[in-house]
Amino acid sequence: MAALAIAVSFGSVSCKKKVSDADLQTQATTVVVSNPNASVEVKDGVAHLSGTFETQEAKDAMIKQLKAINGVKEVMDMATVAPAATSSPAIETQSAVAPEVQQKVQDAVKDIPGVKVEVVNGELTLTGNVSSSDARKVKESVDALKVGKVNYNYTVKK
Numbered sequence: 001m002a003a004l005a006i007a008v009s010f011g012s013v014s015c016k017k018k019v020s021d022a023d024l025q026t027q028a029t030t031v032v033v034s035n036p037n038a039s040v041e042v043k044d045g046v047a048h049l050s051g052t053f054e055t056q057e058a059k060d061a062m063i064k065q066l067k068a069i070n071g072v073k074e075v076m077d078m079a080t081v082a083p084a085a086t087s088s089p090a091i092e093t094q095s096a097v098a099p100e101v102q103q104k105v106q107d108a109v110k111d112i113p114g115v116k117v118e119v120v121n122g123e124l125t126l127t128g129n130v131s132s133s134d135a136r137k138v139k140e141s142v143d144a145l146k147v148g149k150v151n152y153n154y155t156v157k158k
Contacts, residue, residue, distance in 0.1 A: 019071030021045065028072070031065045038062065038079060045073040052082050097124050101147050108141040115154060125151040132156050 024042040032040045035058065038051030047066045053059035059079055066075045097119045105124060109115045114128040115138055124147065130138060135156045142150055 019045075024069060024071050027069045028066055031069070032062065035062060040066065042072070045071060046076055047072050047074070048076045048078060050078040052080050054082055056081050097122065104145055105142055105147060105150070108145060109138050112138055112141075120151070120153075123149060123151055125153050128154045129157055130154050132158065 021042050021044065024045065024047070025040075028040040028042050028047050032038050032049070032051075035051065035053060038049065038053065040050070041048045047069070049063060049066060053062070059077075059081055062079075063075050063077060066072055102117060102119060102124060105126075106117045109117060109126070112130065112134045114130045114134070115126055116128045118125055118127065126138065126142070135152075135154065138154075139152065
């Protein structure tokens with residue numbers, strides 16, 4: 001009876017098929033292909049994950065998928081998470097000037113030729129070429145609106 005048990009246990013161990021690194025590599029590559037900035041290499045049943053992920057969650061999900069591959073013993077995490085993208089200051093602060101405020105100023109100077117109203121580095125800015133009398137009119141019109149800080153960056157023609 002004991003001999004039969006030993007024979008069966010040897011038989012079941014020998015029937016268990018070891019998955020080759022090449023097969024594991026193929027499966028792991030199929031998983032990792034969803035992130036073009038990542039790569040994986042399998043050696044001795046260990047998946048070595050490298051590359052860059054947009055979020056920690058995306059990286060953790062990839063590791064979980066790799067661990068789920070039958071035959072992968074361990075996942076070595078050598079990947080990084082990209083720093084959160086920050087927008088440039090001009091874009092970030094552009095919303096500091098409400099569109100309706102910009103429109104009010106544009107309406108106030110619409111009859112004065114050569115004046116352009118724009119948001120530069122998050123600040124309302126007037127540019128262009130104007131006569132000295134028009135420059136006075138622009139300043140008075142815009143100041144009357146009480147819209148806050150305005151940069152008068154236009155050139156005054158004499």
